Amino acid sequence: MIDATALAEKPVLHGTRIQLVPLSPRHAAAFHATFQDPDVRRLTGTHHDWTLAELQDWCNQAAGRTDRLDLAIEDRETGEYLGELALSQIDKDNASGSFRISLAAHATGHGLGSEAIRLLLDHAFDRVGLHRVQLEVFPFNPRAQRAYEKCGFEVDGRLREALFWEGEWHDVLVMSALALRRR
Structure with missing residues (x-):
């Protein structure tokens, strides 16, 4: 059973090398800088050219959202x-949601993404009560696909x-991780 109130709570999740903290306005400038990198934009399929003001507004509203969880790494x-x-697009009736991640270019290739994914999946399955979490990845991003597979995601389709x-x-x-298969 999903605990919908868990999305309104904005936790701090501690890993070995990283922590996931509520996305806030203090992250906006670095968030914006990340999406100025052409490779980050390509790997995430980001067409929209977010302005700093738009991202400041997005980060400012993150704490009040009760239908999704946005965290900074x-x-x-x-x-x-x-x-x-x-963690977004929560379907309460089917205990499922969607996941996305973006790393700053200097943070890739060190296993930090995998650590962040595991922390979020633990929260999604154990605290929120989701059964299934899905994501989308491009075949030209095999590093991300390997990281997702290491964290329990399997390809569902194309x-x-x-x-x-x-x-x-x-x-x-399209890839998904299931609560029961992850352990």
Whole structure:
């Protein structure tokens, strides 16, 4: 059974090297800088050119959202912004939700994304009560796909030519993790 109030709570989740903290206006500038990187934009399929003001507004509203959870990924020692992730599109009747993550370019390749994903999945399954969490990833991002698989995600299917990027169509892989299969 889903505990819908768990989405209104904005937890701090501690890992070995990172912590997930509520996304707030203090993260907006680093969040904005991350999405100025062309590779980050390509790997996340981000077409919209977010302004700093838009992201400040988004981060400011994050604490009041009761239908989703937006968290910043920080270095546990220094508090440095490493990225952000979200649990959204919650379907209470079917105990499912969607997940996304983006890491700053300097934070990739160190296992920090996998640590963040595990922390969020533990919260989604154990505290929120979800049964299934799904995500979308592009086949041209095999590093992310491997990280998702290490965290218990499996490919469910393919959305053919669902992303138009720089003049070419790309497929999107749909992956999911199930509460019972993760353990």
